[in-house]
Amino acid sequence: MAKNKIHSFIKKHNSISISRFINFCLYESENGYYQKKKVGEDFLTSPEISQMFGECISVFFALILKKINTTINFCEFGPGNGNLIKDITRSMHRIRKQKINYFFWEKSKFLNEKNLKKLQSKANIKKLQKLNFKREPYYFICNEFFDALPVNQFKKQNDNLYERRIKFHAEKLKIFNKKVNFSFRENFNLKNGEIIESSPLLKLYLNKILNHIKKFQGGLIIFDYAPFIKKKIDTIQAIYNKKKCHFLDYPYDSDITYHIDIKEICDLAIKKNLNVYGPINQKKFLFYNGINERHNFLIMNCESIKKKKILNLQYQRLIDPNGLGGLIKCIYISNEKLNMKFFNE
Ligand SMILES: C[S@@+](CC[C@H](N)C(=O)[O-])C[C@H]1O[C@@H](n2cnc3c(N)ncnc32)[C@H](O)[C@@H]1O
Structure with a gap:
């Protein structure tokens, strides 16, 4: 991945939240x-x-x-x-x-x-x-x-709550789960495997x-x-040159949205x-x-x-x-x- 603010941020902090990543991709002042x-x-x-x-x-x-x-x-x-x-x-x-x-x-x-x-x-x-x-x-x-x-994602797995974050794996952007120690209200309604999105x-x-x-x-x-009733799943989607893609595929060049x-x-x-x-x-x-x-x-x-x-x-x-x-x-x-x-x- 070309050197840019996302790259520098991850190199410095090891990982980046999804919302900060989206914020860089869509709204960074130059790119x-x-x-x-x-x-x-x-x-x-x-x-x-x-x-x-x-x-x-x-x-x-x-x-x-x-x-x-x-x-x-x-x-x-x-x-x-x-x-x-x-x-x-x-x-x-x-x-x-x-x-x-x-x-x-x-x-x-x-x-x-x-x-x-x-x-x-x-x-x-x-x-x-x-x-x-x-x-x-x-x-x-x-x-x-x-x-x-920009939105963040939290996932419940094995009765624990994880934040889905982004880091480099073999120089490619990858999602990983980081255990969260705080509990927040929405967590009470999550079943194992479910994802909650919060902006x-x-x-x-x-x-x-x-x-x-x-x-x-x-x-x-x-x-x-x-949707009228939002499912507890990953709804983040991206469009690059009029075609659907994964939101990690073309940082800065794809439009990224999610279902509110x-x-x-x-x-x-x-x-x-x-x-x-x-x-x-x-x-x-x-x-x-x-x-x-x-x-x-x-x-x-x-x-x-x-x-x-x-x-x-x-x-x-x-x-x-x-x-x-x-x-x-x-x-x-x-x-x-x-x-x-x-x-x-
Ligand atoms: C999907 S576009 C929709 C544009 C327009 N409402 C339309 O329907 O054609 C989202 C718009 O929100 C603007 N936007 C996103 N985040 C913003 C923020 N935090 N403050 C102000 N504008 C923002 C973007 O620059 C963009 O113009």
Whole structure:
């Protein structure tokens, strides 16, 4: 393996935690995957596929916020190329005829306020340098953000708890188990052979967002790869040049994700006495928030057959039950009690 920060770290400390490894691979300032590659080069997210995704989210918020006349604060975590910022800003402005505030928190250097200058008449857009919010309601948006955060794995074996770590074996990166002496809550539910995945950064961001909602109102919408019930197995996966690979195979050059635990997020919100809506899959969310109507409208107003075909393809990709439509789950968390039956049907 070429000499780099991961190499030096392991040489110095003998091993590295999985979360630190992922952090180097994805976010190191010079070599990190997200500093070199733009979202969309190896995999497509919903906002990269079509404007219809952001338009449906706007319909959802427009309904929730119809009685509110003050300027609305949105805050998106990990907006990538900023497509959702563009689509939500345009459609919220079309629906409400009002400027919004749109803050974003993004590590990648590709996106800054200058890229979004054209939207100035529709929104005050600001890249956050620190995670500080005004003492006002915020509507937080996270699309495929939490599953891109570094995660650690713990495994139970022979009634002992081990952390899965990475070291060199014959100059190749290998996973090994290191016995853990501390006991943590999740360990009580683990059976031998089971693995639990835990992201310290997810908990940090989630607590910050939920505490803000609890105190100042607003809400959080999450779309992320996740099963309804997460199994206690290794879910870390990587993509290198559009193909699946092992996450140790191409450090710095592959995108690494894992399946978040939706139930854990819901439980945390419920513990803070917040209301949780969902989880539902992306397809259902989009159906109930007007994707069919929007798709029909766009098709009707489209003269070229080629463009119609593209629109149909984009629509199919967003709702595909075997793709984004089924694999991505959505939840909404708020301090208010809302009448949103579709989340429970
Ligand atoms: C999988 S991409 C999703 C991008 C976008 N939301 C979309 O759907 O196209 C994850 C994004 O989160 C950003 N990100 C990851 N960790 C971050 C962190 N700790 N703080 C800010 N941004 C982060 C990455 O740079 C990347 O743009």
